Amino acid sequence: MKDKTTAINTAGLIARLLLGGLFIYAGAVKVLAPAEEFAYAIETYKVTGPALALRAAYIIPWLELYAGLLLAAGIFTRFSAFLCGAMLVFFELLLAQAWLRGLPVTSCGCFGSGGSNSLPFEFLLNLFFLALGYPAFRHGLFFSADKGMGRERS
Amino acid sequence: MAGIIIFVSTVAVLLARQLNLGPERPAPGFRTFGSAAAPIHIQEYSDFACGACRTAAGKIEELLELYGEGIQVQLKHYPLLDIHPWSLDAAAYADCAGEQGKFKEYAALLFESQEKWARAAEKPEEFEAFSRGLNLDWEKMQSCAAAPDTQKRIRLELAEAEMKGVNATPTFFINGKRAVGPAQLAEQARNFYKLIKKRH
Secondary structure, three states: OHHHHHHHHHHHHHHHHHHHHHHHHHHHHHHOOOHHHHHHHHHOOOOOOHHHHHHHHHHHHHHHHHHHHHHHHOOOHHHHHHHHHHHHHHHHHHHHHHHHHOOOOOOOOOOOOOOOOOHHHHHHHHHHHHHHHHHHHHHOOOOOHHHHOOOOOO | OHHHHHHHHHHHHHHHHHOOOOOOOOOOHHHEEOOOOOOEEEEEEEOOOOHHHHHHHHHHHHHHHHHHHHEEEEEEEOOOOOOOOOHHHHHHHHHHHHHOOOHHHHHHHHHHOHHHHOOOOOOOOHHHHHHHHOOOOHHHHHHHHHOHHHHHHHHHHHHHHHHOOOOOOOEEEEOOEEEEHHHHHHHHHOOHHHHHHHHO
């Protein structure tokens, strides 16, 4: 029983670190590049105009970075895992509508301006990241700052 | 704890931006001169309507001749939109000339005659005249200059320069070290032999 609990907790920790690390990387490459770069990627999804895309491009990368850092460190673990999951659902919806509309999205903007894989591939990859959200949310308190501070319901 | 992490990461990002540690967008091939393996990499942010940029272009040409494979120069656009109304167009046409294989020649003509077109009240005729003089396809150049991809590339270089704190032209980053104006470029160029020798 104890072995099973340890395995689940370890899986939660790994999921938390992977998802947190992913968000840190995705946020960092974007905050270190001009916001316009990410804004152009957002525009290719054709759901917002250039002005809103630019505003989003200023905000989203910082949100990704902060959420990733908090999740990896295990601070407000459940909230930050939920926030990462919510962002992934939002990205998934954007990818899905672009895929269904057959939009020529050459860079998904997921990790900066570099070229990306096809939309279906990015969609599936995002789904995998989203799947990591569950163990991170449910069992992510192992070796977390929250646990260290006795805050186990965050 | 959360506050500390957010504060520290924000400061780290702002510092990294100042130190140019972000991902670099390379200039297109027609604006890149010299070998990628060169020990000295120069990025120049330039405006075709700026007098000091014209002087710097000559200096860069000399350095490329003098150091050959020892240096690589990437020219990036930084049109000063507030004071040079036609700089953005000039940059776009130069890039489109580059796509037809004559960036250097078109850029040289823009620099040579910058007094004629830089402050023109209406769209300068020189853009077309240079194109025809170099046997370029002017119609193709016009559609290329207006194309979103061309405009986007220049705007991104502008945004990149602003993030690096560029506010004057020409600004150089020589192996990451900033130099503003042809005089500072010449000053840093005095160490080029040492840097190249060190590599060999």
